[in-house]
Amino acid sequence: MFLRSDQMMDQGGGAAALTFGKSVAPLPPADWMHTLRARIAEIDWAPDLGARIGSADWYRGAATCLALCSATWALSPGFDRPIVGDVPAALSGTDWDDARAQTIAPLALGSDTGRRMAANDLVRPLSETPERPIISLTATLGNGDSFARVLERAGVADDEAARTADAVSRAVALDSIKPGTQFDLTLGRRLSKAVPRPLNNLRFRARFDLNVAVNRVGAALVMTPEPIAIDHTPLRIRGVVGSSLYRSARAAGAPAKAVETYLRALATRLSVGRDVRADDVFDIIVERQRAATGEVEMGQLLFVGLDHGARKVQLVRWGADGRSDWFDAKGTGERKGVMSMPVTGHVTSGYGMRFHPILNFMRMHKGLDIGAPYGTPIHAAMDGIVSFAGRSAGYGNFVKLTHGGGLASGYGHMSRIAVASGTRVAQGQIIGYVGSTGMSTGPHLHYELWKNGAAINPRSISFSSVQQLSGAALKSFKARVNSLLAVKPGS
Numbered sequence: 451m452f453l454r455s456d457q458m459m460d461q462g463g464g465a466a467a468l469t470f471g472k473s474v475a476p477l478p479p480a481d482w483m484h485t486l487r488a489r490i491a492e493i494d495w496a497p498d499l500g501a502r503i504g505s506a507d508w509y510r511g512a513a514t515c516l517a518l519c520s521a522t523w524a525l526s527p528g529f530d531r532p533i534v535g536d537v538p539a540a541l542s543g544t545d546w547d548d549a550r551a552q553t554i555a556p557l558a559l560g561s562d563t564g565r566r567m568a569a570n571d572l573v574r575p576l577s578e579t580p581e582r583p584i585i586s587l588t589a590t591l592g593n594g595d596s597f598a599r600v601l602e603r604a605g606v607a608d609d610e611a612a613r614t615a616d617a618v619s620r621a622v623a624l625d626s627i628k629p630g631t632q633f634d635l636t637l638g639r640r641l642s643k644a645v646p647r648p649l650n651n652l653r654f655r656a657r658f659d660l661n662v663a664v665n666r667v668g669a670a671l672v673m674t675p676e677p678i679a680i681d682h683t684p685l686r687i688r689g690v691v692g693s694s695l696y697r698s699a700r701a702a703g704a705p706a707k708a709v710e711t712y713l714r715a716l717a718t719r720l721s722v723g724r725d726v727r728a729d730d731v732f733d734i735i736v737e738r739q740r741a742a743t744g745e746v747e748m749g750q751l752l753f754v755g756l757d758h759g760a761r762k763v764q765l766v767r768w769g770a771d772g773r774s775d776w777f778d779a780k781g782t783g784e785r786k787g788v789m790s791m792p793v794t795g796h797v798t799s800g801y802g803m804r805f806h807p808i809l810n811f812m813r814m815h816k817g818l819d820i821g822a823p824y825g826t827p828i829h830a831a832m833d834g835i836v837s838f839a840g841r842s843a844g845y846g847n848f849v850k851l852t853h854g855g856g857l858a859s860g861y862g863h864m865s866r867i868a869v870a871s872g873t874r875v876a877q878g879q880i881i882g883y884v885g886s887t888g889m890s891t892g893p894h895l896h897y898e899l900w901k902n903g904a905a906i907n908p909r910s911i912s913f914s915s916v917q918q919l920s921g922a923a924l925k926s927f928k929a930r931v932n933s934l935l936a937v938k939p940g941s
Contacts, residue, residue, distance in 0.1 A: 499512060559780075587635055601633075677740040685735070689701075712734055736752065778919070781920075782920075790829070802815060818896075818909070830876065835852050835875070845889075859908075861882060863888050
């Protein structure tokens with residue numbers, strides 16, 4: 451082969467020239483047509499108009515674009531002159547029948563396509579369409595719905611639906627059946643179309659641990675409860691914290707809500723972000739129910755554990771009367787917190803001496819005035835009992851709560867009171883709404899706090915309560931801790 455880089459090489463001054471390869475005859479010069487085509491091929495007629503703006507290539511591309519647009523506009527028929535198209539003539543008669551026989555129509559539109567055999571002498575028209583002997587269907591209990599009403603909508607007679615509801619109520623309270631429960635019904639043959647179909651069978655999941663079946667025996671409906679075996683063994687999950695305690699617990703199979711509760715409970719004893727190390731071992735026990743039919747229900751978090759080197763954190767949920775707190779393995783529970791602000795707003799007047807805006811003289815202001823829009827909900831600052839709820843002179847609509855440890859709080863100038871005297875309220879519960887009743891110049895909340903009967907600055911209070919179990923309660927608690935720790939991880 452001959453390469454353009456190959457050339458004659460001289461060896462020595464004035465020596466004979468040595469050549470490599472064979473000599474090649476020179477190519478004849480190209481004619482002007484080939485030269486023109488080559489130069490045109492080298493031109494970029496459609497350059498990127500977003501680059502090198504203002505260059506010769508850019509202007510050439512702009513000219514090309516303008517020429518193409520102008521040609522399109524010149525050759526177009528115009529917007530007021532539609533393009534003429536050829537439409538085939540509509541089919542009719544036998545042509546239409548032959549074409550329709552080869553098409554497929556949706557079932558929703560009758561599906562009357564295709565060819566059908568004509569009726570012969572053996573075919574007799576029906577005077578009345580026969581009914582199906584039984585109908586199987588499914589009904590769903592909606593929000594605010596009633597058991598009997600669901601059966602009536604499914605086609606059961608009113609009196610039979612009432613009898614069925616009365617029979618089922620002997621096994622389970624009807625108002626305890628959850629919305630969304632599905633009922634499998636079978637309706638039997640009826641004597642005529644003027645009467646509803648009789649209920650032959652009914653079956654549904656009344657509770658997680660109970661199925662209920664109703665069957666027709668002769669002319670009577672017999673209810674049969676079918677208990678479902680439930681395994682209440684909790685789920686225990688252990689694992690290494692790694693780079694993220696939350697992600698490691700979720701990857702190990704812990705439910706998201708349980709992990710969130712675990713982190714909140716653990717944060718009451720140590721700093722999750724600062725104190726928890728990657729080689730620590732977390733221990734989570736979650737309430738779980740497993741039905742013999744295969745369903746699984748996860749409940750609340752029961753145990754919070756963390757092997758933190760020499761220090762081991764073990765917290766167990768324990769409580770009664772619908773309330774529970776976290777106790778350590780020794781039966782000691784601690785609740786910490788700062789009394790929360792009762793309403794979302796801004797403080798317009800603080801605690802101390804001030805010039806009263808209505809009485810026009812200096813007077814001790816024994817609380818905080820918190821400005822907020824009219825009707826803003828007012829929340830209890832902490833758990834307590836309503837000792838007073840009503841009208842109270844300059845306070846207007848007023849609520850007073852008593853708390854443990856000699857604390858009491860007051861909320862004045864409400865537009866409306868949402869609690870009654872003697873009731874128990876939880877922290878954050880709505881007790882009223884912002885207003886301007888009593889001696890007030892505008893909508894706001896007057897918030898007072900008393901310690902052993904003396905008014906104190908609400909901003910200065912913080913509380914910490916420690917509970918220590920003893921006696922029979924401590925013995926039951928210890929048994930609970932031992933039973934939880936006996937659960938094997940992953941069981």
